[in-house]
Amino acid sequence: MLMQGPIALHDGGNGLVMRMPIFLGSEIAGQQQKNFWGFAIVVMRLPDVFAHTVANLQQTPYHYRLEKNEFGNEAEENYRTLIQSEQSVESPEVYDFTYGGCQWRMSVSPKEGWQPSPLTKKFGLLGLVCVMLFTSVVYFVLYLRERQEGLRELAVTDNLTGLLNRHALEQAAKDLLTREDPHYVVFVQLDIDDFKYINDLFSHQIGDEALRHLSTIMRVFFLHTAILGRSGGDEFIIVLHGDELSRLERMVKDFSSLRKEFYYGQQVYHYTISMGYAAMMPGMPKASDGKDIPSILHAADVALYNVKLLGKNGCCRYEKGMAEMKKVQLGFSLCDVAIHLPAAILIYEAESEKILFANSELISMFGCEDLEDFLRYTNQNFRGVVHPDDYEKVEESIWRQIFMNRLKGCADDAVNYRIITKQGKIVWVIDRGRLVNSEYYGKIFYVVLITDDEMNEEK
Structure with a gap:
């Protein structure tokens, strides 16, 4: 973790910047690895970030001043004051410490002048600094951890719908396929019919609302029995698993037949979806429509376009031969x-x-x-x-x-x-x-x- 500043903020005042690198775990060739993803960056306004510390210091019989230099530069003239008491610090006791890759300096002096022995002063100063440092560090770490967790979630979810993004969904599906107990896994590709017309006729705001509505009813209908994700635009992926393939297929067909409508601005909008799906039985290639996740998703996508050819607003399972039909027929759009x-x-x-x-x-x-x-x-x-x-x-x-x-x-x-x-x-x-x-x-x-x-x- 690295701390920089203070810097001038666009809306006035000064602030401190904290940077912490984020690493996401992944498995490559059976080995767990950490890959650099980016930085968690937190900007903290001065003196607000030290509000608790200042409140504690004001209750003590000391004048105080907290200073900090820039990373990699310990020159005396490089120290800048972050917070200080209303009265200046006279003949202070000084305590230096390191945090966030920077040198810090805390200076204090009694409001009534120095009276205790030097040993007492040093112990008192040390205790004061420890309280101040502990309060600030706890605040920094907790706030940064909260932001870091938020960034981790942002890295694997779709911002508009809150569902998993394509990468996170495929990783979750991969983990599902590694389970030892035998089970069927159904991959569903779906999209909203004529979504471009919804955007063009009613506005992109209504289109976004349709996407959010679809993601909501997906959560409600499938509860915790499915992995749900948005792969981009109006395209979604559902991964179901269970012991009975017929039951999984019935779930897909029942969801397809649901009437899909939502209210926005005291007006009702409705839409339809097309769904194509393919089934996979880990360890049983002959009972599967694909040998791995890319091939099974491709099979589901071919089934989806077959539904489009037959008039949309429906669902069907992939069958051998659909790929050739897709190449021939989808070359001719109605337009x-x-x-x-x-x-x-x-x-x-x-x-x-x-x-x-x-x-x-x-x-x-x-x-x-x-x-x-x-x-x-x-x-x-x-x-x-x-x-x-x-x-x-x-x-x-x-x-x-x-x-x-x-x-x-x-x-x-x-x-x-x-x-x-x-x-x-x-x-x-x-x-x-x-x-x-x-x-x-x-x-x-x-x-x-x-x-x-x-x-x-x-x-």
């Missing part, structure tokens, strides 16, 4: 498909008619360079898509069809109208739309525009 599909696709809000999405085919149909150019040309509104002379008629036709079709159990419409390209060309199109209720956007129209060749030929 890629929508952008490159050989059909003009338009998505807009039903009430405000604000355009939310337009794919490459639609942008090309209007003769625009890119999406930004298209949104600027149409003023990001469905009204800007339709020819001004046709807009009122189109609106009336769409809503009349939706009203009539709802009686049949659908909300589709079909209408013909003209569009004007950016180059001024008038083109007839067929609009096939459907009104849907989106969880995130409310009521929106999904529309496919097809060039009406017959009408364009007549023109």
